[in-house]
């Protein structure tokens with residue numbers, strides 16, 4: 487399916503929503519270049535999806551320039567850059583038109599990479615005679631400090647919320663579907679000035695069938711925090727290390743949840759088996775690190791887990807997949823919420839068994855396995871077990887089925903003594919029942935002799951004992967010392 491953001495990318499500056507000052511600055515810049523003046527390259531800096539690349543293409547189109555784009559997915563090494571920016575600079579393209587060079591996502595470059603890093607780009611830009619437009623999200627990265635001096639920096643803000651609805655309305659009209667104005671407004675306000683996100687949201691709602699207001703309410707809010715949907719899109723689409731690792735920076739979900747999201751969405755994006763296998767390989771490695779972090783509290787390993795998860799999976803693909811992908815939340819979460827009731831029931835059963843058998847609930851799982859087999863084969867034993875473990879009807883049914891449960895319960899009912907309905911006759915004397923008094927244990931038997939005598943006798947005995955001990959001590963012959971051994 488074609489991505490609407492590409493399909494409806496404005497061809498002319500007139501179609502670019504908002505950014506009036508930027509458009510004016512670009513027009514003046516290109517006209518002065520056409521007029522033969524030397525101009526520094528332009529660096530368009532602004533949030534994702536605000537239209538930086540679109541602006542570059544639109545101006546090229548309006549002034550009949552061909553575009554050579556080097557985006558982050560291309561191998562922007564020194565040779566490629568100097569070949570494109572350097573040698574092509576003075577010549578016209580095959581069509582005889584001039585060329586505009588677009589270097590996308592320069593904030594993805596690392597400062598000291600000598601094969602296509604910032605230093606190399608600056609060197610090449612100085613020799614470039616063709617106009618160059620660079621784009622970046624985060625121009626204040628330290629790596630771009632020196633680059634900022636070699637360019638004309640234009641800050642492109644996010645698209646104003648009021649400029650978004652007309653774009654969405656136009657797309658809906660061209661796609662031939664009707665959409666409630668309230669939903670349009672909702673998409674616009676959710677987008678937080680990211681027009682690409684707004685168009686993607688519109689497309690994902692439209693491809694889901696009818697566009698309902700309830701669905702629109704579910705849209706991720708991009709205003710407050712970066713949404714997990716954006717993070718997915720960035721990780722799945724980019725082939726650049728820095729961009730991938732920073733994708734999850736402002737996402738509110740924890741790292742474990744992000745891992746589940748990547749795991750869920752990877753096969754939706756990576757259609758080549760090799761890419762997919764490699765992607766999962768990185769994800770599993772990240773999981774190993776994450777396990778260590780949790781188990782051993784080695785928080786230093788955290789960043790390796792995060793890098794393997796984001797950049798590892800992003801770089802696993804050979805090349806970018808174009809086209810629209812509808813990312814979604816991990817199925818495991820919906821499954822868990824669906825099965826919450828039954829998991830709770832199992833927990834209750836395990837707790838009961840664990841309590842009676844003095845084991846952990848983990849061990850009690852084995853008992854459950856045996857129980858289900860016994861329930862199916864022997865109703866009498868089952869009845870005893872059910873009574874012993876104090877299982878309820880629901881719980882028995884949960885472990886087996888309705889018929890077996892009925893059988894077991896009828897055995898239990900049959901065992902219970904029947905309550906006599908007739909009341910005993912008043913004249914009849916109740917039979918005397920001899921109570922069975924258990925024999926007391928010996929220890930607690932009272933001494934047969936009177937207490938006083940017993941005490942006196944014991945005292946006498948102990949005095950005698952002490953005397954003989956004293957005598958023994960006094961008898962030197964009987965005293966064994968070390969000397970006596972020599």
Ligand SMILES: Nc1ncnc2c1ncn2[C@@H]1O[C@H](COP(=O)(O)OP(=O)(O)OP(=O)(O)O)[C@@H](O)[C@H]1O
Pocket residue numbers: 490491492494495496501502503504505532533534535536537538539540541591621622623645653681682683685
């Ligand atoms: N101001 C705009 N007017 C009309 N369409 C826009 C505008 N901004 C963005 N879009 C739409 O969003 C898509 C993405 O925009 P673009 O690639 O220009 O964003 P960007 O600012 O370069 O983003 P990134 O920083 O992620 O590269 C475009 O293809 C276009 O469909």
